Amino acid sequence: TASDAADLVLIANATTGVVNASTVTTYTTATLAQAKQLLVTDAASFTSNAAVAMTLSDTTVAAADLNLVDAATTGAITVTAATTVTGLAADITTLYANNGNFTGLGDETITITNPGPFTTTASVLSTIGTATSGTATVSNAAAITGTNSQVTAALVTSTTLVVLGAASTVTVSDAVTAAQGKAIADVTNATATFTTGIADAYASLYTAST
Secondary structure, eight states: OEEOHHHHHHHHHTOSSOEEETTOOEEEEEOHHHHHIIIIITTTTEEEOTTOEEEEOOSEEEHHHHHHHHHHOSSOEEOTTOOEEEEOHHHHHHHHHTGGGEESOSSSEEEEOOOSSEEEEHHHHHHHHHTOSSOEEEOSOEEEEEOHHHHHHHHTOTTTOOEEOSOEEEEEOSOBOHHHHHHHHTSTTEEEEETTOBOOOHHHHHHHHO
16 A cells, blocks of 8 residues: 655654554655654654555655665665765765665766865775766865876766865875876865876976966
8 A cells, every 4th residue: 555654753753652653655755864763763663564665755865864764674765866875985986886676866967965174095096986967075174195197087087077065185196197196186165185196298298287
């Protein structure tokens, strides 16, 4: 059977007893907060179908809460209304690693909310950038490390990059050419350090510096 999650929440809130909703296989409409209450917060007193499917109506969703709901059901979770995903990098990474459990992920904006200074690798950021065709942004200051190819993927390549929303440091661990170094150094809000230097022909070094 199908039911609106809001109606189930009203029932759950109206009693201190156990509510058995194991025959409900679909939440026709639900907010993420309602789904989290039914499947996670009230799990001890609200019996849900282990494979309940749902359509979430939120336009902004927290990755951590989506992960909790996802872990509580094997049913499909539709999030086509969502235009923004927010959360810590680890929670966002987990969410998109389980992308197959969701319908509608892949074109939303992503906001990474780790408090600054946030230490991370370029590979973590490019994995997040790859997950959506929308814009992924690191909100706070970050300290990013990686090889030239990893940093380029995270901050330069259009299909995998994230935007730095605050002044951040970038440490590149291997040698780069002048053009590669310039592309990284030109990233907005990035202060780059090349620990093994820049190696290139004189003409290329001169061109990159002008």
